[in-house]
Amino acid sequence: VTPLIDSKRLWASIIETAEFGALSQGGLRRLSLSPEDGLVRDWLRTKCEALGCTVRIDEVGNMFALWRGGTSALDPIAIGSHMDTQPTGGKFDGVLGVLGGLEVLRTLAAENYRTRHPLMLINWTNEEGSRFSPAMLGSGAHAGIFDRDVVYETRDNDGLRFRDALDSINYLGNEKLGSVKFRAMFELHIEQGPLLETAHRDIGVVLGVQGVRWFDVKLRGQEAHSGSTPLQHRRDALCAAARLVTAVRAIAESSREGVGTVGSLKVIPNSRNVIPGEVLLTIDLRNASEIGLDQMQSRLLVQLDQLRIEGFEPEISEAWRNPALRFDSDCIAAVRHGAVQAGLETKDLVSGAGHDAAYVARVAPTAMIFIPCKDGLSHNQAESATFEQCANGVQVLLNSVISYDSGAFAVCYPA
Amino acid sequence: VTPLIDSKRLWASIIETAEFGALSQGGLRRLSLSPEDGLVRDWLRTKCEALGCTVRIDEVGNMFALWRGGTSALDPIAIGSHMDTQPTGGKFDGVLGVLGGLEVLRTLAAENYRTRHPLMLINWTNEEGSRFSPAMLGSGAHAGIFDRDVVYETRDNDGLRFRDALDSINYLGNEKLGSVKFRAMFELHIEQGPLLETAHRDIGVVLGVQGVRWFDVKLRGQEAHSGSTPLQHRRDALCAAARLVTAVRAIAESSREGVGTVGSLKVIPNSRNVIPGEVLLTIDLRNASEIGLDQMQSRLLVQLDQLRIEGFEPEISEAWRNPALRFDSDCIAAVRHGAVQAGLETKDLVSGAGHDAAYVARVAPTAMIFIPCKDGLSHNQAESATFEQCANGVQVLLNSVISYDSGAFAVCYPA
Numbered sequence: 116v117t118p119l120i121d122s123k124r125l126w127a128s129i130i131e132t133a134e135f136g137a138l139s140q141g142g143l144r145r146l147s148l149s150p151e152d153g154l155v156r157d158w159l160r161t162k163c164e165a166l167g168c169t170v171r172i173d174e175v176g177n178m179f180a181l182w183r184g185g186t187s188a189l190d191p192i193a194i195g196s197h198m199d200t201q202p203t204g205g206k207f208d209g210v211l212g213v214l215g216g217l218e219v220l221r222t223l224a225a226e227n228y229r230t231r232h233p234l235m236l237i238n239w240t241n242e243e244g245s246r247f248s249p250a251m252l253g254s255g256a257h258a259g260i261f262d263r264d265v266v267y268e269t270r271d272n273d274g275l276r277f278r279d280a281l282d283s284i285n286y287l288g289n290e291k292l293g294s295v296k297f298r299a300m301f302e303l304h305i306e307q308g309p310l311l312e313t314a315h316r317d318i319g320v321v322l323g324v325q326g327v328r329w330f331d332v333k334l335r336g337q338e339a340h341s342g343s344t345p346l347q348h349r350r351d352a353l354c355a356a357a358r359l360v361t362a363v364r365a366i367a368e369s370s371r372e373g374v375g376t377v378g379s380l381k382v383i384p385n386s387r388n389v390i391p392g393e394v395l396l397t398i399d400l401r402n403a404s405e406i407g408l409d410q411m412q413s414r415l416l417v418q419l420d421q422l423r424i425e426g427f428e429p430e431i432s433e434a435w436r437n438p439a440l441r442f443d444s445d446c447i448a449a450v451r452h453g454a455v456q457a458g459l460e461t462k463d464l465v466s467g468a469g470h471d472a473a474y475v476a477r478v479a480p481t482a483m484i485f486i487p488c489k490d491g492l493s494h495n496q497a498e499s500a501t502f503e504q505c506a507n508g509v510q511v512l513l514n515s516v517i518s519y520d521s522g523a524f525a526v527c528y529p530a
Numbered sequence: 531v532t533p534l535i536d537s538k539r540l541w542a543s544i545i546e547t548a549e550f551g552a553l554s555q556g557g558l559r560r561l562s563l564s565p566e567d568g569l570v571r572d573w574l575r576t577k578c579e580a581l582g583c584t585v586r587i588d589e590v591g592n593m594f595a596l597w598r599g600g601t602s603a604l605d606p607i608a609i610g611s612h613m614d615t616q617p618t619g620g621k622f623d624g625v626l627g628v629l630g631g632l633e634v635l636r637t638l639a640a641e642n643y644r645t646r647h648p649l650m651l652i653n654w655t656n657e658e659g660s661r662f663s664p665a666m667l668g669s670g671a672h673a674g675i676f677d678r679d680v681v682y683e684t685r686d687n688d689g690l691r692f693r694d695a696l697d698s699i700n701y702l703g704n705e706k707l708g709s710v711k712f713r714a715m716f717e718l719h720i721e722q723g724p725l726l727e728t729a730h731r732d733i734g735v736v737l738g739v740q741g742v743r744w745f746d747v748k749l750r751g752q753e754a755h756s757g758s759t760p761l762q763h764r765r766d767a768l769c770a771a772a773r774l775v776t777a778v779r780a781i782a783e784s785s786r787e788g789v790g791t792v793g794s795l796k797v798i799p800n801s802r803n804v805i806p807g808e809v810l811l812t813i814d815l816r817n818a819s820e821i822g823l824d825q826m827q828s829r830l831l832v833q834l835d836q837l838r839i840e841g842f843e844p845e846i847s848e849a850w851r852n853p854a855l856r857f858d859s860d861c862i863a864a865v866r867h868g869a870v871q872a873g874l875e876t877k878d879l880v881s882g883a884g885h886d887a888a889y890v891a892r893v894a895p896t897a898m899i900f901i902p903c904k905d906g907l908s909h910n911q912a913e914s915a916t917f918e919q920c921a922n923g924v925q926v927l928l929n930s931v932i933s934y935d936s937g938a939f940a941v942c943y944p945a
Contacts, residue, residue, distance in 0.1 A: 139562075188788075260794035268674070273613070294868060306758065308760065308763075309759065309760070313763070329802060340722050340883055341791035341793055341816070341882075342740055342742065342790065342816050342881075342882030342883045343722040343723030343725070343882030344723055344724065344789070344882065344906060345723065345725060345789065346783060348723075348724045351791070353775055353793075354775060354776065356775075357771075357775035358772070359777065360768055360771075360772035361772050364766070364769050374756065374757065374761055375761070376803070377768055377806075378797075378800070378802045378803055378804050378806060379797060379800045379801060380768060380800070381800075382794060382887050385745060385793070385795070385796075386794060387793045387794050387814060387849075388744075388791070388793055388814055389909075390791055390793065391793060399756045399757075399802055399803055401756070434802075466757075466758065467755065467756075467757030467758030467759065468755055468758045469757070491755075493755060495753075
């Protein structure tokens with residue numbers, strides 16, 4: 116039988132590690148490669164070594180704790196997430212995935228449960244991207260998306276280099292980037308959205324990650340006096356921007372699986388009695404499929420063409436993109452089975468947020484498990500998940516790993 | 531016959547005084563009570579005294595140059611405007627009205643033309659309001675709108691008090707505020723809008739000044755992740771603000787003589803991948819009549835009620851208001867006659883910008899004369915009016931003063 120996790124031990128580890136970077140309102144400030152990040156990494160290493168794990172550190176500080184529970188001829192099945200947080204983040208985002216993985220190892224160790232594959236717990240470096248940009252730097256570097264030396268030269272707001280920060284907490288490892296291999300990876304995470312809570316489901320089976328396209332847009336109007344300039348003589352850049360904001364929402368509404376957001380908008384000169392002469396804004400389009408994203412982008416360009424005809428000289432540039440991703444069907448099947456086995460209600464989801472699993476999926480079979488979080492909130496001290504929700508997630512994580520280990524869902528599995 | 535002004539002398543005075551605070555692109559930086567303002571005031575005083583004027587300075591630095599051209603039993607007819615500029619202003623805004631008045635005096639003096647009334651040239655302190663807030667401080671204080679001691683304590687961005695700045699350029703006068711009386715005042719000014727240029731008219735007969743109401747509005751949404759928050763769960767404060775910006779424009783379009791502007795808008799937290807949680811914006815409504823303003827404001831409140839129903843918790847506060855104003859009909863008639871006499875084409879206008887004349891109108895019969903300015907631009911180094919346009923304006927100014935002096939248009943005039 117599949118062992119049951121110790122949910123009190125899990126919760127105790129969440130509370131204990133939340134001391135590293137604790138904020139007054141229950142949240143955490145544990146920026147990547149900060150002294151607090153160093154402390155929680157040391158804690159994790161100690162706990163893993165106590166289980167008999169070998170902990171290896173790669174060149175960007177990713178931590179790989181190998182638990183030789185299985186046959187060393189096979190690559191390990193990995194469980195991974197991150198332990199860094201936003202500047203005023205919560206106790207669960209990322210942390211749950213790593214501590215959940217630790218709980219899986221502890222449970223299997225306590226029960227002397229033998230898996231076929233070795234298991235591996237991974238703590239990815241700098242997932243949040245709020246100190247060193249971009250986000251998911253460690254998993255991206257592992258997957259070959261980011262070059263090591265470029266990562267090393269990345270600087271935080273104080274001008275400190277990534278490499279020096281990594282060195283200062285003693286996590287500049289010597290394992291070559293990408294050299295640590297694993298058979299598959301499972302990541303448990305809070306949803307960071309309201310769908311599970313609203314639908315009263317326990318577990319999100321994550322089918323993939325939305326594709327993202329980020330744009331910077333500039334609209335030009337004509338600065339003029341707000342009193343003496345008749346309406347028909349105005350070229351008000353903010354009126355044009357307002358129509359674009361409304362259009363982005365409409366484009367998202369008319370797409371099947373898309374969302375769209377203008378999160379940042381700057382008015383120039385931004386004076387009460389001056390007609391806005393220029394507006395800079397950002398557009399964030401997301402969709403579960405690349406075709407959906409293409410359609411949204413086409414509709415956006417039509418809107419900009421209309422503004423061009425009206426003289427607003429729109430300029431658009433792509434700031435970043437990340438393609439839509441589908442997780443591995445075997446891994447997804449293992450998660451679905453793991454949830455059923457735990458007697459929990461599931462809902463299929465596509466993740467709207469980026470995750471380490473999205474980069475890892477480029478080099479290994481991967482899937483994710485979501486649990487609900489209160490009001491869908493994250494990146495916020497008020498971020499919250501209950502004792503029971505966390506326990507449910509970790510049990511499904513364990514079940515998924517065991518299922519995958521058994522090969523029951525491995526369509527192309529070399530048994 | 532009415533004398534003709536010397537347009538070359540007028541232009542030379544514009545060019546000469548433009549040295550005080552000259553910027554590289556042809557504009558001026560002559561902030562109120564700055565050393566440059568002191569220099570141009572000294573220049574003006576010298577020129578007025580050379581004509582035999584007595585120059586009096588009141589407690590806030592307003593300069594009154596009395597030209598005893600008439601019967602001292604009558605109050606003088608005044609010509610007034612201002613010589614301070616915006617931080618990057620032009621050569622004409624305000625300056626033309628004062629130097630035009632000087633040219634009127636010089637012309638009449640050269641011709642030994644005797645008016646019935648004495649004449650008076652006024653240079654109002656701090657019209658622009660860009661160093662010391664609010665605008666039109668000197669004329670407002672003269673009209674009893676602003677208290678002397680409050681004005682004295684007003685500070686610039688460096689924390690310097692108005693009274694100390696005034697003292698530093700030696701223009702802290704001893705004439706009691708409001709004690710200098712005049713029969714009427716005429717103000718010549720560039721239009722600061724495109725109507726005359728577009729209509730190919732030489733002279734704007736200014737019937738009044740638009741009423742202004744300024745509002746500060748706050749809209750509250752729910753900050754959330756731009757990827758993982760489905761559209762139907764969003765409360766996006768910027769989407770609400772965009773609809774409000776569009777509504778303000780529509781409200782202005784549906785009003786007979788109104789304009790409306792959102793000039794300033796701030797998004798919180800203003801991050802590319804966070805749904806805006808709060809938006810602060812300003813609304814500037816203007817109309818030629820108070821009834822028109824009331825209607826615009828009512829329609830605005832209906833829009834805010836709709837946003838309230840949708841959960842955006844709108845808050846609105848009035849930041850400032852200035853009632854709509856009609857100039858004196860006798861003064862207007864004198865301007866209209868003065869333009870016809872000069873053989874110039876006129877257009878009736880309502881000023882969209884505030885002017886010293888608007889405060890003066892509360893204590894004396896007043897009217898304004900506009901000339902076109904290039905592209906309607908002002909508060910900008912590119913502000914421009916031609917030699918001929920300036921000359922036209924000053925000739926009409928002289929004609930208006932002479933007409934008013936003759937009593938031909940004085941319905942209630944004590945002849």
